[in-house]
Amino acid sequence: MQQSDVVKNAFAMPLTNPAYPKGPYRFIGREYLVISYRTDPDKLRAVVPEPLQIDPANPIVKYEFMRMPDSTGFGDYTESGQVIPASFNGQKGGYSHCMFLNDEGPIAGGRELWGFPKKLANPSLKVEIDTLVGTLDYGSVRVATATMGYKYTAMDLAPLQASLVAPNYLLKIIPHVDGSPRICELVDYRLENVDLKWAFSGPSGLTLASHALAPVAELPALEIISGAHYKADFTLGLGKVVHDYLA
Numbered sequence: 001m002q003q004s005d006v007v008k009n010a011f012a013m014p015l016t017n018p019a020y021p022k023g024p025y026r027f028i029g030r031e032y033l034v035i036s037y038r039t040d041p042d043k044l045r046a047v048v049p050e051p052l053q054i055d056p057a058n059p060i061v062k063y064e065f066m067r068m069p070d071s072t073g074f075g076d077y078t079e080s081g082q083v084i085p086a087s088f089n090g091q092k093g094g095y096s097h098c099m100f101l102n103d104e105g106p107i108a109g110g111r112e113l114w115g116f117p118k119k120l121a122n123p124s125l126k127v128e129i130d131t132l133v134g135t136l137d138y139g140s141v142r143v144a145t146a147t148m149g150y151k152y153t154a155m156d157l158a159p160l161q162a163s164l165v166a167p168n169y170l171l172k173i174i175p176h177v178d179g180s181p182r183i184c185e186l187v188d189y190r191l192e193n194v195d196l197k198w199a200f201s202g203p204s205g206l207t208l209a210s211h212a213l214a215p216v217a218e219l220p221a222l223e224i225i226s227g228a229h230y231k232a233d234f235t236l237g238l239g240k241v242v243h244d245y246l247a
Contacts, residue, residue: 012112020109021073025236028070029197032230033125033134035063035146035206038223044084047219049171051243052086052095052186060085061219062094063206065125065134065146077103080123080136080144082216086169088188088242093167100136100214114239115172115187121214132202132229138214145207148227152202160230164194170239184246189239199230 012018041059048054062083069076081099085092100121101107110116122137127150136144167188174183204227208217 012108020105023236023238024072025074025109026072026233027068027236028233030071030232030234031067031069031125032228032232033065033132033146033148034228034230035148035204035221036225036227037061037063037206037221038225039219040222043219047097048084048086048095049186052088052169054084054086058085060225061097061221063144063146063208063216063221065123065136067125071106074103074106074109077101077106078123078125079106080121080134081117082219084219088167088169088186091167093169093188095169095171097219098214098216100138112174114189115170115185117171119214136214136216138211141209141211141214143209143211143214144216146205146227148204148229149202151200151229153200155199155201155228155230157196157199160199160228161194161196164191164196164232164234166190169242181246184244185241186243186245187239188242190237192235192237193233195233197231197233199228201226201228203227 039059039061041056044054044059064081066079079101082097083094084097086095096117099116099118100123102122107118110118125134130150132148132150134146170187172185172187176182204224206221208221210217
């Protein structure tokens with residue numbers, strides 16, 4: 001293979017058989033369980049990187065479980081993690097703090113393309129009689145359990161639709177071969193062509209357990225604010241760099 005062929009075909013690794021395809025990345029019937037809770041403001045400040053800003057009067061975390069039964073190039077998988085409301089230059093959005101999922105393609109693609117903080121684990125989201133249940137296991141250890149009454153109260157779709165098209169922020173880090181940071185950037189990405197199907201609220205609960213490698217409990221759930229259960233189709237847009245830490 002000539003050097004020109006390497007450059008021409010270079011997209012992802014391995015060169016001749018990438019772990020994920022080129023986009024666009026369309027998600028059909030993506031189902032969410034999102035528990036919003038109040039946490040320790042000092043602990044929240046400690047994990048959100050500047051120049052992102054949080055609202056110190058509202059130290060909120062959104063714990064998410066997501067079922068992706070039909071995603072272009074990535075297949076059928078489940079994901080779980082924490083998103084922190086934050087703003088950049090006054091523009092409000094959400095900062096992805098940690099993510100855990102059970103599928104190699106979106107782990108590799110998410111980290112390499114956008115900078116999603118993805119790790120391998122075993123989340124699930126299912127209905128048990130009258131309760132929607134989300135769980136996250138890291139190996140054999142249960143680190144998160146969320147529950148919500150199933151489809152108790154229909155939500156107004158307009159505010160949720162607006163939140164889905166708001167900016168999302170990621171800290172993308174790619175090391176150099178000597179272990180030093182080669183890429184360290186703040187990335188802004190958006191959801192595109194969003195079709196919100198339905199949304200419900202209901203009584204909600206969340207339990208987080210301490211784990212050395214899945215430290216979701218480091219942002220403790222001090223007060224449950226709300227629960228939301230909804231389904232949407234959308235395209236995961238590619239991002240843009242809004243801040244370069246190495247410049």
